Amino acid sequence: MPIALLALALSAFAIGTTEFVIMGLLPEVAGDLAVSLPDVGWLISGYALGVAISAPIMAIATARLPRKTCLVLLMVIFIIGNVLCALAYSYGLLMIARVVTALCHGAFFGIGAVVAAGLVPANRGASAVALMFTGLTLANVLGVPAGTWLGQLFGWRATFWCVSLLGAAALLVSLPAQRNAVPANLAREMSALRNGRLLLSLLMTVFFAAAMFTLFSYIAPLLLQVTHISDRGVSWTLFLIGAGLTVGNLLGGRLADWRVSVALILSFALIALFSVLFRWTSGTLWPAEITLFFWAMATFCTVPVLQFNVVAHGNDAPNLVSTLNISAFNIGNALGAWAGGQVIDAGLGLTMVPLAAGRLALGGLLICLVTFSRPPRRPLTA
Secondary structure, rough: HHHHHHHHHHHHHHHHHHHHHHOOOHHHHHHHOOOOHHHHHHHHHHHHHHHHHHHHHHHHHHHOOOHHHHHHHHHHHHHHHHHHHHOOOOHHHHHHHHHHHHHHHHHHHHHHHHHHHHOOHHHHHHHHHHHHHHHHHHHHHHHHHHHHHHHHHHHHHHHHHHHHHHHHHHHHHOOOOOOOOOOHHHHHHHHHHHHHHHHHHHHHHHHHHHHHHHOOOHHHHHHHHHHHOHHHHHHHHHHHHHHHHHHHHHHHHHHHHHHHHHHHHHHHHHHHHHHHHHHOOOEEEEEEEHHHHHHHHHHHHHHHHHHHHHHHHHHOOHHHHHHHHHHHHHHOOOOOOOHHHHHHHHOOHHHHHHHHHHHHHHHHHHHHHHHHOOOOOOOOOO
């Protein structure tokens, strides 16, 4: 295993922690800044939209830089953003700081995934991408529960100080350079977007992330108010979810190396199933915990498959399309946080949030079936 993959995974761990830890701290941030839970949910959406908008711009702007220089620069932006989060004394400033932090996210994962796939033989490319994204899942196993516990104990700002230190630690590890990189050609990069299957694949990612974050964004209030567990219990449940995400991520890499279409169809079906099932198991501790573990497995089983699928359909411009997939993921992230907030604002109750997530997963399943139901068309020639 190349040591460079471990460096990428460590960076992914730091970035994943700052993205997801806010979900475990929603009640603390809402109380400290005197805003509602749906308002704090917009901190998730603001971050996600920042990633979605900035990812392709940052990828193109840094395309001519050496890959290692680019990755280091992105991590410096990450550290600055998290320090600003820790210093923010109002809701508006915290939102701005989250958007600054988001500037590094999409380009790092998009470029990093391409670099990771290039470090191993072609038939192990999806597994290499999955290994990098293991850092993201371990952020949910260790980073999010620990950050939630730390924020509950010492205040949510302490969590962002620690995440800043994580980013600094990631810089001490030797990030990989991208060897034999082809200089960026904007016309060639944009021409890849004429592939209909690529556009459907990006839409799949939007629906996947929307389904995931409709539920995940409000998991802490659900556990506290519906399952009736303690603050410490929330941290342990987030740890359990993170374990499921990690197992699913590694499984997804193996499935993508085998057959992408089957992996995606199965994953979307299981996400829908376990989301809907959580509507009825959320009121009892152990059924809720078991359901969330399998929901997490199904969810992150999809991540490396989606990333590999997009690059396969846009192989003429792998850096751009890989980064666009991160943008699509975060558009779905913002949509999911918004959808969950709308369910709550409408007075339907927290228990209706999982049903909304299940519907979005079924939408993703439908797009999968359309995408893989017919052979790809040849591009039109002039």
